[in-house]
Amino acid sequence: MSEERKKYLRQVKVEKFLVLGGQILILVLFLGIWEIGANNGWIDSFITSSPSRILKTFINFSSNNLLGHIKVTVYETIIGFLLGTFMGFFIAIILWWSKFISKVSEPYLVILNSLPKVALGPIIIIWVGAGTKAIIVMAIAISLIVTILDILNGFINTDKDLIKMAKTFNSSKFQILTKIVIPANISTFINSLKINIGLSLVGVISGEFLISKAGLGYLITYGGQVFKLDLVMSSVIILGIVAGLMYLSVILLEKIILVRKGLKK
Amino acid sequence: MDEILEIKNISKKYQHKNGETIAIKNINLKVKKGEFISIIGPSGCGKSTLLSVIAGLEEKTEGEIYIENKKIEGISSEIGYMLQKDCLLEWRTIYNNIMLGLEIKKIKNKENIEYAEGLLKKYGLYEFKDKFPNQLSGGMRQRAALIRTLAIKPTILLLDEAFSALDYQTRIKVTVDIYKILRKEKITTIMVTHDISEAISMADRVVVLSKRPGTIKSIHNIEFNVETRTPLNCRETTNFSEYFNTLWRELGVDE
Numbered sequence: 001m002s003e004e005r006k007k008y009l010r011q012v013k014v015e016k017f018l019v020l021g022g023q024i025l026i027l028v029l030f031l032g033i034w035e036i037g038a039n040n041g042w043i044d045s046f047i048t049s050s051p052s053r054i055l056k057t058f059i060n061f062s063s064n065n066l067l068g069h070i071k072v073t074v075y076e077t078i079i080g081f082l083l084g085t086f087m088g089f090f091i092a093i094i095l096w097w098s099k100f101i102s103k104v105s106e107p108y109l110v111i112l113n114s115l116p117k118v119a120l121g122p123i124i125i126i127w128v129g130a131g132t133k134a135i136i137v138m139a140i141a142i143s144l145i146v147t148i149l150d151i152l153n154g155f156i157n158t159d160k161d162l163i164k165m166a167k168t169f170n171s172s173k174f175q176i177l178t179k180i181v182i183p184a185n186i187s188t189f190i191n192s193l194k195i196n197i198g199l200s201l202v203g204v205i206s207g208e209f210l211i212s213k214a215g216l217g218y219l220i221t222y223g224g225q226v227f228k229l230d231l232v233m234s235s236v237i238i239l240g241i242v243a244g245l246m247y248l249s250v251i252l253l254e255k256i257i258l259v260r261k262g263l264k265k
Numbered sequence: 266m267d268e269i270l271e272i273k274n275i276s277k278k279y280q281h282k283n284g285e286t287i288a289i290k291n292i293n294l295k296v297k298k299g300e301f302i303s304i305i306g307p308s309g310c311g312k313s314t315l316l317s318v319i320a321g322l323e324e325k326t327e328g329e330i331y332i333e334n335k336k337i338e339g340i341s342s343e344i345g346y347m348l349q350k351d352c353l354l355e356w357r358t359i360y361n362n363i364m365l366g367l368e369i370k371k372i373k374n375k376e377n378i379e380y381a382e383g384l385l386k387k388y389g390l391y392e393f394k395d396k397f398p399n400q401l402s403g404g405m406r407q408r409a410a411l412i413r414t415l416a417i418k419p420t421i422l423l424l425d426e427a428f429s430a431l432d433y434q435t436r437i438k439v440t441v442d443i444y445k446i447l448r449k450e451k452i453t454t455i456m457v458t459h460d461i462s463e464a465i466s467m468a469d470r471v472v473v474l475s476k477r478p479g480t481i482k483s484i485h486n487i488e489f490n491v492e493t494r495t496p497l498n499c500r501e502t503t504n505f506s507e508y509f510n511t512l513w514r515e516l517g518v519d520e
Contacts, residue, residue: 168346169369183356261356
């Protein structure tokens with residue numbers, strides 16, 4: 001290895017280290033100032049809580065049944081996410097298949113897309129009951145339309161020449177769908193998974209806010225109402241971790257698919 | 266030589282909101298077995314439309330097409346078609362790309378698979394069969410696309426500006442390459458191109474189309490006094506530049 005190469009590699013390493021160090025430093029400083037501020041009465045820990053108290057809440061995991069609430073939220077999110085994604089995928093296929101249906105439904109999709117779905121909350125609760133079902137429906141309501149529009153857009157923008165090529169072999173519409181359009185849109189599909197995991201979580205949390213029976217969303221509202229800021233903060237942090245983990249699992253799935261399909265080494 | 270393809274009085278009209286456009290009009294052409302025909306014409310003259318109509322990708326407004334005296338409607342399995350881009354599917358290996366036509370036509374039997382594998386071996390792509398298209402050079406990709414088309418055993422091949430997406434050097438190499446393959450497999454070919462030199466270098470006859478609505482303006486026989494003609498060595502002959510000048514004037518690029 002030449003000196004130059006060594007120098008370059010060292011530089012890359014140092015840069016990586018500095019970035020990571022900076023990231024950790026910000027977190028440590030933030031938590032440190034927060035803790036010291038709360039202990040010395042610079043900030044009102046009744047309103048802001050403090051890292052040590054949040055840690056205590058974590059340690060007393062079972063007393064607040066945190067794990068149970070996490071399970072509820074994760075379960076609802078995953079079910080809502082899967083249903084929303086697959087329903088969106090199939091509806092997108094129908095709309096791609098029939099230009100007529102697609103044209104007819106276009107204005108409705110546009111309106112539904114811009115409507116804040118949280119506004120549907122009370123209606124959903126009345127229709128399906130104030131329970132898990134309503135929360136899952138909420139998650140679907142939030143992710144479904146975006147999924148349909150994203151995937152349909154990808155389908156429509158599939159390279160026309162690839163379709164023409166398949167047509168020269170006298171392919172059926174079904175073959176064009178399965179052999180060209182769907183595989184050509186794997187990255188569209190994965191992107192919509194990434195968006196949906198976030199959206200489903202938004203749907204679940206706002207559902208839990210409204211229904212207030214269980215889950216992290218419930219803990220946050222409950223904690224807020226009784227001014228248990230430790231609980232609110234802990235729940236928010238856990239929520240962040242849960243969201244991060246779910247996103248990471250989609251990234252992992254993406255890697256596996258892309259490698260298998262030869263789209264990435 | 267026998268005629269394999271007869272195009273009789275083909276016209277194509279497009280309907281749109283502001284009226285109709287006649288893309289091509291009264292095209293008549295007879296093509297002999299194993300012949301290589303180049304079609305040139307000013308841009309927008311309907312060259313590609315003519316090819317799409319022959320391939321059955323677009324419906325014709327008038328006229329008939331016969332292959333070996335049999336009238337054909339729609340997409341015929343006798344015809345292979347290559348586009349400007351190689352259109353290899355990036356998510357399939359070269360092997361699976363080449364099998365695509367057989368898959369779609371549901372004729373992926375032992376005999377046809379062996380035939381396709383044979384083409385891969387014959388034209389030097391067998392060792393790359395498990396690679397993905399993005400691991401191949403532009404020339405090899407084009408060759409793979411040709412093998413995919415030949416795997417369905419067409420008797421007539423249509424090339425729609427099939428080389429124009431390649432850079433100049435690769436393009437010359439690919440035309441030599443593909444010319445050899447087509448002659449060896451005795452495939453009748455109709456190629457549409459905007460490149461006069463390319464048209465002359467490969468063709469037995471060059472068909473010149475007029476401006477829209479495209480009609481046949483003239484047909485030129487191309488012959489060279491070279492042993493084992495290739496698209497490269499014929500370029501050095503004096504005939505070549507004569508043909509070039511004639512066709513250039515015919516196209517009326519200066520007008």
